[in-house]
Amino acid sequence: MTLRLGDTAPDFEQESSIGKIKFHDWAGDSWVVLFSHPADFTPVCTTELGLTAKLKPEFDKRNVKAIALSVDGAEAHNQWIKDIEETQQTVVGFPIVADVDKKVAGLYDMIHPNQSETATVRSLFIIDPKKKVRLIITYPMSTGRNFDEVLRVLDALQLTDGYTVATPGNWKDGDDVIIPLSVKDEEVIKQKYPKGYKSPRPYLRITPQPNK
Numbered sequence: 001m002t003l004r005l006g007d008t009a010p011d012f013e014q015e016s017s018i019g020k021i022k023f024h025d026w027a028g029d030s031w032v033v034l035f036s037h038p039a040d041f042t043p044v045c046t047t048e049l050g051l052t053a054k055l056k057p058e059f060d061k062r063n064v065k066a067i068a069l070s071v072d073g074a075e076a077h078n079q080w081i082k083d084i085e086e087t088q089q090t091v092v093g094f095p096i097v098a099d100v101d102k103k104v105a106g107l108y109d110m111i112h113p114n115q116s117e118t119a120t121v122r123s124l125f126i127i128d129p130k131k132k133v134r135l136i137i138t139y140p141m142s143t144g145r146n147f148d149e150v151l152r153v154l155d156a157l158q159l160t161d162g163y164t165v166a167t168p169g170n171w172k173d174g175d176d177v178i179i180p181l182s183v184k185d186e187e188v189i190k191q192k193y194p195k196g197y198k199s200p201r202p203y204l205r206i207t208p209q210p211n212k
Contacts, residue, residue: 002109003136009034009127010107016095017077021067024131026095031064031158033150035124036110040072040080044144048122049081049096050088051147062154063129066094071105074098126153128161163210164192179205 003009009032011024035052037045052066059066070077077096084092097104105111110123122139134157139145156167165177179197183189189197197207 003125003133005133005136007133009125009131009133010104011131012104012107014104015074015098015100016067017074017081017092017098018095021095021097023067026067027065027127027129027131029063029129031062031129031154032127033059033064033066033124033154034069034108034127035066035145036069036105036108036122038070038122038141040070040076041083044142045070046080046084046087048144048147049084049092050090052094053084053088053090053092055147055151056093058151062151062158064154067097068094069097069099069104069110071099071102073100124150126150126157128157159209165207165210168206174209176206177209179207 009023011022013020013022015021033052035048037048039045049068052068055066072080077098081092081096084090099105102111108123108125122141122143122145124135124137124139124145125133126135128134135153137145137149152172155173156171159173159177160166163177164180164183166180168176168178171177179189179193181203183192193207193210195208195210197205199205
């Protein structure tokens with residue numbers, strides 16, 4: 001199965017490090033960062049899970065829940081969590097799905113045979129409260145993820161959901177934003193963008209970020 005942006009994130013019921021999870025019920029009305037790992041007790045994944053655990057205050061501010069996945073079992077996950085907490089000096093406060101039968105990996109297209117026939121690649125999905133897939137990033141097994149980028153995209157998605165704006169390249173929270181080309185009426189522009197805008201080209205209209 002191939003997932004695309006805007007698709008409904010597949011629901012699933014699976015064992016995890018905190019017991020059985022029914023994904024959509026667990027997610028509730030939160031945003032979700034779902035990310036997969038090739039296997040338990042692997043070095044790059046250990047650092048990634050530690051980073052995610054340390055980001056809990058940032059995720060909480062954005063109404064985000066994190067959930068990881070590996071094709072190992074729940075017992076192995078719980079043993080691995082002890083290693084993560086000890087080596088990364090943090091507390092893993094989110095579940096790790098035990099996808100032993102690779103059911104979830106199949107639903108989310110996390111196994112890429114030219115990388116591995118059995119292990120999941122480093123897939124990451126941002127899913128909104130309506131259960132729609134909003135971001136898909138796939139990293140090779142040898143490259144750890146950039147969680148600053150995950151936070152940046154969450155900020156951009158939540159901003160553009162609330163206001164009729166787009167974010168430029170390398171945008172960070174607080175930077176100027178772009179007026180979409182779909183907004184043409186000058187009276188509407190005055191109402192929507194009271195801080196005004198500059199337009200180095202007719203198609204490039206830059207305005208201060210709206211107050212969130």
